[in-house]
Amino acid sequence: xxxxxxxxxxTVRDFSAKNIExxxxxxxxxxxxxxxxxxxxxxxxxxxxxxQEYGGSELDGASYRAILEELSSFSPSVGVLVFLYNSxxxxxxxxxxxxxxxxxxxxGESTLGFGYGEILEGYGNSSGNEGSxxxxxxxxxxxxxxxxKFIALDGSGQNLILAKGKIExxxxxxxxxxxxxxxxxxxxxxxxxENLGLRSDIVKAIEDSSLEIAAIYLGIIKGSLNKAIEYAKxxxxxxxxxxxxxxxxxxxSNLRAEEELLRSYIYETDNENGKGLNALxxxxxxxxxxxxxxxxxxxxxGYLEDFGVxxxxxxxxxxxxxxxxxxxxxxxLSEEVFGTEAGNL
Amino acid sequence: xxxxxxxxxxxxxxxxxEFALDEFTSEVARKRDFEESYPxxxxxKSLQKGIIDFSSPWKTMVAIEELCRVDAGLGISVTxxxxxxxxxxxxxxxxxxxxxxxEVNKGKKMMGLAVTEPGGGSDVAANKTEAAKSGNKYILNxxxxxxxxxxxxxxxxxxxxxxxxxxxxxxxxxxTFIVESKFKGFSANKLEGKLxxxxxxxxxxxxxxxxxxxxxxxxxxxxxxxxxMTFFNISRVFVAAxxxxxxxxxxxxTLEYLKNNAPSGExxxxxxxxxxxxxxxxxxxxxxLMYKAAxxxxxxxxxxxxxSMAKGYASETAVFASEKAMELTGLYGLSGxxxxxxxxxxxxxxxxxxxEVEKLIIARMLEKESDSSE
Ligand SMILES: Cc1cc2nc3c(=O)[nH]c(=O)nc-3n(C[C@H](O)[C@H](O)[C@H](O)COP(=O)(O)OP(=O)(O)OC[C@H]3O[C@@H](n4cnc5c(N)ncnc54)[C@H](O)[C@@H]3O)c2cc1C
Numbered sequence: 001x002x003x004x005x006x007x008x009x010x011t012v013r014d015f016s017a018k019n020i021e022x023x024x025x026x027x028x029x030x031x032x033x034x035x036x037x038x039x040x041x042x043x044x045x046x047x048x049x050x051x052q053e054y055g056g057s058e059l060d061g062a063s064y065r066a067i068l069e070e071l072s073s074f075s076p077s078v079g080v081l082v083f084l085y086n087s088x089x090x091x092x093x094x095x096x097x098x099x100x101x102x103x104x105x106x107x108g109e110s111t112l113g114f115g116y117g118e119i120l121e122g123y124g125n126s127s128g129n130e131g132s133x134x135x136x137x138x139x140x141x142x143x144x145x146x147x148x149k150f151i152a153l154d155g156s157g158q159n160l161i162l163a164k165g166k167i168e169x170x171x172x173x174x175x176x177x178x179x180x181x182x183x184x185x186x187x188x189x190x191x192x193x194e195n196l197g198l199r200s201d202i203v204k205a206i207e208d209s210s211l212e213i214a215a216i217y218l219g220i221i222k223g224s225l226n227k228a229i230e231y232a233k234x235x236x237x238x239x240x241x242x243x244x245x246x247x248x249x250x251x252x253s254n255l256r257a258e259e260e261l262l263r264s265y266i267y268e269t270d271n272e273n274g275k276g277l278n279a280l281x282x283x284x285x286x287x288x289x290x291x292x293x294x295x296x297x298x299x300x301x302g303y304l305e306d307f308g309v310x311x312x313x314x315x316x317x318x319x320x321x322x323x324x325x326x327x328x329x330x331x332x333l334s335e336e337v338f339g340t341e342a343g344n345l
Numbered sequence: 346x347x348x349x350x351x352x353x354x355x356x357x358x359x360x361x362x363e364f365a366l367d368e369f370t371s372e373v374a375r376k377r378d379f380e381e382s383y384p385x386x387x388x389x390k391s392l393q394k395g396i397i398d399f400s401s402p403w404k405t406m407v408a409i410e411e412l413c414r415v416d417a418g419l420g421i422s423v424t425x426x427x428x429x430x431x432x433x434x435x436x437x438x439x440x441x442x443x444x445x446x447x448e449v450n451k452g453k454k455m456m457g458l459a460v461t462e463p464g465g466g467s468d469v470a471a472n473k474t475e476a477a478k479s480g481n482k483y484i485l486n487x488x489x490x491x492x493x494x495x496x497x498x499x500x501x502x503x504x505x506x507x508x509x510x511x512x513x514x515x516x517x518x519x520x521t522f523i524v525e526s527k528f529k530g531f532s533a534n535k536l537e538g539k540l541x542x543x544x545x546x547x548x549x550x551x552x553x554x555x556x557x558x559x560x561x562x563x564x565x566x567x568x569x570x571x572x573x574m575t576f577f578n579i580s581r582v583f584v585a586a587x588x589x590x591x592x593x594x595x596x597x598x599t600l601e602y603l604k605n606n607a608p609s610g611e612x613x614x615x616x617x618x619x620x621x622x623x624x625x626x627x628x629x630x631x632x633x634l635m636y637k638a639a640x641x642x643x644x645x646x647x648x649x650x651x652x653s654m655a656k657g658y659a660s661e662t663a664v665f666a667s668e669k670a671m672e673l674t675g676l677y678g679l680s681g682x683x684x685x686x687x688x689x690x691x692x693x694x695x696x697x698x699x700x701e702v703e704k705l706i707i708a709r710m711l712e713k714e715s716d717s718s719e
Contacts, residue, residue, distance in 0.1 A: 117676050141676050173375060176684040183680070237468040247701060288668065292691075295540075300466055300491045300695055305538035314540070317671055317687060321679045326672055327616055345615055 012070035041108035072219025077180025115152030117141025177318025210276030217283035224294035274336030365415035377544035413590025418544035429458030436564035457494035495548025541688030588659035657703035660693035
């Protein structure tokens, strides 16, 4: 890792220690507030890779991944937000009127949600026209449902639009993870929308971001293991520190070793030739193992939100559902490996 | 060797399942989960309908599995008001059984078991709560952590130290008491923000000079540790039932999705098929272990090795199955009921002996058993 990258990581870590760590629980309970958005914008994180004309910082890939890793190690919700703004929004909104809106969200003035469930599954409003006045359309599994505007699918299910704010929020249910943003069904006002391109554009944007998603996982792995390792140093049972028991020490240090391997890979490669996928598939399964062990090491305390470790367990699984596409991604990797169609049956 | 439940138990199982499907709707389960509130109405209903029948431990086990299969938070909530009853049943005197247990059995009172302390749950012998004898009373001071029903139970079976911890034999000098929540100096603070089983009530208990009459000592002074370990050997079979319920429920719902809601052809994919087979195989293996542990236990020949294997393996199976269910159902699971299974399952590896503690017990028993077989 070169000095610039180290410095970048330190900067993000300091920022997070100062601005996220102390409100991490609040983020889980109440969501990401505007003042944090502003600070993230001021630091240039919200538009890390976006073009400067939209207020972005045009950073290189490794620096961007460093931001994702460090932020996610404190709050995966914040990491995911920065990812969605950079890896998706900045690629889709950088034109026409939508460009004005891109500036607003990258400055933290406004917020953008994602009609993600539909986009991933590829159906349009066939899922239901609940706002029967013809204006509002039910969008399922929307990420950041409290946002001001949304990227969603139009009626045909093929075109992406920038839709106005929500009309109605669906009933209360906490999402499994990334609670700082939230995921829920909302009715969105689709009148007077901007066209942003095709559904396939967003799918491609996600497919081109394997290393970045892996960087979010890396942050989750790091954040959860940090907590577990610290806890194992201070908690005693049967007159010994947890760290002194071989199963505890071996499992945590093994996971840390795998984390280190993943880290060096993530910062030294690029998304070409399926390399990003290598990292993504490794990171996905490691994140599940690490967060489970981290929770377990905390015993009963791990099961309570106050200790800030169960959120990693929830978030790893949530991200595996929304940003990692299980069989699709495994099939993509298989095709890289076999150089032809594979894994269809 | 017979792998079938009796016809009576099969009918009972069916009845419990119907009850759970009728009463534990998604709406009710989500509401209780969201609000972190205890479903007292369901507790009362389950009693009225005869779902809870303590005269038969087999029925209790089957009921726990079937209820948790539909929803763990609700299933545990309606079966946990009796948590700790076996300590009084086995070691209490007639007066205690009459005064406390019969009320619980009638559903008029609720109880809890208070062992864990802020400083430690696995290491029970390291308990610090003190019970000092004073005349015909004991004065209790200390605190208890993560106590289920902590805020709503009428009384607790509580472990406390009656003589100083001699470092070599720490587990001696501990005793169990019946402590009523209305005793002066007792207070409970609800613990909020649990990952799962959020319908259950959990609290920290504070004991500040709580006066407990000496007739509330259970059994003999100094034998508390042994009573509690005996209890865990029973209750672990029931935790296995909770865990198997969660795992089976996750499989049920995954299959339902694959058949009715998934894009066509999903069930023909071998990756999906292999995952389902794995889930089902582990569930079946866990259930057989539980039946074996239960059949030893309910014939009064408890086998701690098998019991710990059953509890540990069933818990891992619950976590495994709920994780795989999430993987196979994707967004459907994330926004539906399966994500709750994923959150609920994890408690199984923690309470009543963490998975690590079960492994320690198994290893110790193996060593012992191999000594005696030589
Ligand atoms: C929701 C909830 C409800 C509960 N209800 C009750 C209740 O009603 N009554 C009650 O008394 N308790 C209850 N508990 C407490 C529960 O039983 C304890 O949390 C559990 O026993 C673990 O204890 P601990 O939390 O202190 O973890 P610790 O004992 O501190 O253990 C921390 C971690 O270290 C591991 N560990 C410990 N020792 C070793 C070792 N020698 N080798 C390897 N690993 C080791 C443990 O397995 C665990 O992973 C409840 C807990 C929760 C979360």
